[in-house]
Amino acid sequence: MIAGNTNRAYGWVARLFHWSVAALILGAIGLGLYSNSLPTGTExxxxxxxxxxxxxKTVGVTVLTLAVLRIVWTLTQPKPRPLHPTRRLELFLAEAVHWALWIGMVIMPVTGWIIHSAAPGGFSRILWPFGQHLPLIPENADLAKALGHFHETGWWVLAGLIVLHVAGAxxxxxxxxxxxxxxxxxxAHRAPEPPASQASPLSHLLPILAALAIWAGTALIPAEQTEEPVATAAQPASGxxxxxGTLGIEVAQGGAPISGQFGSWQAAIDYDPTAKTGHVAVSIDIASLTLGAVSDNAKGPDFLNAPAFPTAKFAGDILPPATEGIPHIxxxxxxxxxxxxxxxxxxxxEISGSVAKAQGEMTVDRRDFGIGAGYGDExxxxxxxTIRFDLxxxxx
Ligand code: HEM
Ligand code: HEM
Structure with a gap:
């Protein structure tokens, strides 16, 4: 069989790309669903x-690599001519689904990879030596969340397109x-000779527009509304x-740092700028913690156990700095x-007039609180x- 396409049939290179990408996409969907269905109770x-x-992720990145090579190869090749050029609607449907599959085989791994790059913390790694994160993608939990929604909706769309495509075949x-x-x-020699056809430019453009509309529609499907944590509430304080402000934590997960934030906490602060002394009492709503993809684990029974211990507290006296310029304690x-x-x-x-800006951090050992007792090593x-605040x- 020849490597390149002819007007009648696909050559072996296009076939190899087609079937390997098809198998890997089905593998990526299966592995994605399987991973998300696994229990997470123990270490x-x-x-x-x-x-x-x-x-x-590794299978997904392989899909992306092959898809890019496949696109480059396809651009150099003739496309086998339609067998039934007069069946306009059928041709339109087949082409629209093909274009949407082309987009899907790129957009799904790219969004997955952006989630992997933007999600705070080092989650499971791509099993290859060429680096983990895409350049120019900032660590940003909101971006990871928004694309996570797209990725989770997108696979349904991709699966639907595959069903339509296979049904057509x-x-x-x-x-x-x-x-x-x-x-x-x-x-290839069994493939029939297609009739000569004169397709209008519009008949090429419409399926592309339809495919773009399918994916644009997918991006517009709103995420289920989960209740947003109330941002730092200002508590009427004595003083x-x-x-x-923000209150966050950082911990190593699988050897890589992962950071998260509490959406809801209150602080009552009493401080005398002249004596440089005071008192602070902070109350933190554990259920409001977001910690990348492991928020639920972190709040679950093995770790912070939000249902049993909904609130964490810090209470202490503010001591003046021993010398000017060094931090308070x-x-x-x-x-x-x-x-x-x-x-x-x-x-x-830093106090300027009636506005004070404070930031600080302390590091505690989770074992002192019996947190993650079942995770005896690191x-x-x-x-x-590390617990960090800025207010x-x-x-x-
Ligand atoms: C993840 C799964 C699949 C993807 C992403 C996919 C994608 C595509 C794409 C983009 C094309 C157009 C190729 C081009 O014009 O260069 C194509 C063609 C084709 N696919 Fe698939 N495909 C998948 C699975 C399947 C399966 C399971 C079958 C068979 C049951 C199949 C049968 C065909 C056939 C027969 C063609 C050629 C159509 C023609 O000659 O016009 N595909 N596929
Ligand atoms: C063809 C490519 C891909 C397909 C079809 C695909 C499909 C899926 C599916 C079906 C899920 C489970 C969704 C659910 O349970 O609702 C998933 C989750 C996920 N995928 Fe992919 N994926 C692909 C590529 C990638 C790549 C390349 C990466 C990263 C490098 C990635 C990262 C993720 C992550 C982080 C999740 C969890 C998202 C979450 O739960 O918010 N994916 N993917």
């Missing part, structure tokens, strides 16, 4: 999820018995009220998952957890 189960997702094979399948699957206690441990939180403070989740408060 061993979590490791299996990471491994399954690694395979999903089967119609040709079983009802029309016209040899269309031999153009891609059977011996200072928080206007805005809030010394007190931190309660997480029902365990209270003495804690010191160094923080910088291969899945590291021991140190602006105004004097009341």
């Amino acid at each position: 061993a189960q979590l490791q299996s999820v990471f491994a399954a997702f690694s395979w999903h 089967l119609k040709h094979a079983l009802i029309d018995r016209d040899g269309t399948l031999s153009r891609m699957a059977g011996p 200072w009220a928080v206007q805005q 809030a010394r007190g206690s931190l309660t997480i998952a029902g365990q209270t441990v003495p804690a010191e939180l160094p923080f910088s403070l 291969s899945t989740v590291g021991f140190p957890v 602006t408060a105004t004097q009341q």
Whole structure:
């Protein structure tokens, strides 16, 4: 069989691309669904999820690589002419589905890869040596979430297109018995000679527009509305009220840092700028934590156990800096998952008029709180957890 296409049939290179990409796409869908269906309760189960997702991503990236090579090859090749040029609607449907499949075989792995690059933290890796993250994609949880929605809707669209495409191929094979399948699957010499056809430019353009509309429509399907955590609520404080701020944590997962934020927390701050002393009490809503793809695990029974311990607390006295210019310290206690441990939180403070900006961080050991007791080493989740805040408060 010859390598290149003819007017009658696809050559072996196009066939090799067609069938390998088809098999790998079905593999990627299967592995994606399988990975998401696995239980995550124990360390061993979590490791299996990471491994399954690694395979999903690796197969997906292989699809992308082959798809790009296939597009380049296809651009150099003649396209076998339609067998029934007069069946306008059928031709339009076949072409529209082909174009939508072309888009799908690129857009699905690209969105997956952007999620992988933008999701905070190092989740399961692509099993290859050529780097993990796409250039120019910032770490951005919102971007990962939005594309995660597209990726999860997109596979349905891609699967639907494959069903339509296969249904078309089967119609040709079983009802029309016209040899269309031999153009891609059977011996090329059995492929019938297509009639000469003069297609109008519009008949090429319409299927492309239809395919673009299918994927644009997919992008516009809204995500199910989940309740957004209330952003940092300003608690009427004796002295200072928080206007805005972030409270986040960072921990190593599978050896790579992963960071997340609490959407809902309150701080009551009492501070005398002259004496440089005061008191702070922070209450954190554990259920409002988002931590990349492992938010649910982090809040689950193995770790922070939000249902049993919905609130974490820090309460401490603000001590003046020993010398001008070095950070303040809030010394007190931190309660997480029902365990209270003495804690010191160094923080910088800038006051201008009635506005104060403060930021600081402390690192705790999750074992002191009995968090992740079933994860006795650091291969899945590291021991140190950095807690970081940044806030602006105004004097009341
Ligand atoms: C993930 C699965 C699949 C994808 C993404 C896919 C994609 C495509 C694309 C883009 C074309 C057009 C090629 C071109 O014009 O250069 C094509 C052609 C074709 N595909 Fe598939 N395909 C898939 C699965 C299948 C399966 C399972 C069958 C058979 C049951 C099949 C049968 C055919 C046939 C017969 C053609 C040639 C149509 C013609 O000569 O006009 N495909 N496929
Ligand atoms: C042909 C290519 C691909 C297809 C057809 C595909 C399909 C899927 C499917 C079916 C799921 C499960 C969705 C669900 O359970 O609702 C999934 C999830 C996922 N895929 Fe892919 N995928 C592809 C490529 C990739 C690539 C290349 C990457 C990364 C490098 C990737 C990253 C992910 C991630 C991170 C998830 C989990 C998303 C979430 O739960 O929010 N995918 N994919």
